[in-house]
Amino acid sequence: MFGQIPHTPYDLHFEVIGIPVRVHPGFFLLAAILGYSPGWASHLHVNLLMPILLFTIVVFVSVLIHELGHAVTARRFGWPPHITLYHFGGLASYQPTYGYTPARRVLISLAGPGAGFVLFGIIYAAEQYLIRNHVAVTPVVGYLIVQFKFVNLWWGLLNLLPIYPLDGGQVAEQVCRKINPYRGMENTFKLGIIVAVIVAIFAWQRMGQTYMALMFLFLAFNNYQFLEQTRGRGGPGSPW
Numbered sequence: 001m002f003g004q005i006p007h008t009p010y011d012l013h014f015e016v017i018g019i020p021v022r023v024h025p026g027f028f029l030l031a032a033i034l035g036y037s038p039g040w041a042s043h044l045h046v047n048l049l050m051p052i053l054l055f056t057i058v059v060f061v062s063v064l065i066h067e068l069g070h071a072v073t074a075r076r077f078g079w080p081p082h083i084t085l086y087h088f089g090g091l092a093s094y095q096p097t098y099g100y101t102p103a104r105r106v107l108i109s110l111a112g113p114g115a116g117f118v119l120f121g122i123i124y125a126a127e128q129y130l131i132r133n134h135v136a137v138t139p140v141v142g143y144l145i146v147q148f149k150f151v152n153l154w155w156g157l158l159n160l161l162p163i164y165p166l167d168g169g170q171v172a173e174q175v176c177r178k179i180n181p182y183r184g185m186e187n188t189f190k191l192g193i194i195v196a197v198i199v200a201i202f203a204w205q206r207m208g209q210t211y212m213a214l215m216f217l218f219l220a221f222n223n224y225q226f227l228e229q230t231r232g233r234g235g236p237g238s239p240w
């Protein structure tokens with residue numbers, strides 16, 4: 001992935017349905033940067049800290065549900081998982097032991113966005129229920145509904161893009177290795193570079209999303225580095 005995530009004295013540790021979770025302080029930094037929104041603060045008539053706090057709750061719950069999707073599936077296959085939330089989002093780690101198959105890897109990868117889509121469905125259904133029954137919600141609850149829907153739908157869809165190490169990239173890895181076992185990883189990284197550059201250009205030019213464009217440029221650069229490393233090792237037999 002992006003290397004080991006260092007332990008700090010400020011890490012939070014807890015368990016959800018028996019799965020250990022560690023929260024690196026960098027996760028809150030990420031949430032604060034993404035949640036900073038003077039526009040929302042004035043729309044809600046609150047100070048600047050409020051959208052940051054609310055968005056942190058949205059990201060915390062959503063990323064945790066996403067990672068639990070991966071982790072619960074891995075545990076079903078008998079591979080004990082643990083979850084880390086950090087400055088790039090979340091990570092569900094597990095050590096595949098017996099019974100490893102590419103299909104199981106693909107299922108674990110898809111289960112993350114899948115869990116998010118289920119949460120999106122629940123929030124959407126709740127929102128429709130409130131609308132049908134003419135229940136007025138406070139601006140803060142309205143903000144939470146909008147952001148929960150946005151994060152769980154759109155982050156899930158972006159995560160399914162075939163860019164390593166996103167979930168879709170992990171699925172692409174299994175497909176590329178199946179098609180060509182010797183050049184599977186090389187082709188995965190090449191595909192990752194092409195798709196990430198296209199998304200970055202689209203995000204920057206069409207959507208005006210500078211942060212998203214930078215993130216995908218970073219992913220493209222990451223895949224370029226992985227590609228160089230794979231070539232350096234002489235292709236076949238690389239541990240990817």
Ligand SMILES: [Zn+2]
Pocket residue numbers: 066067070109112113159167
């Ligand atoms: Zn995931």
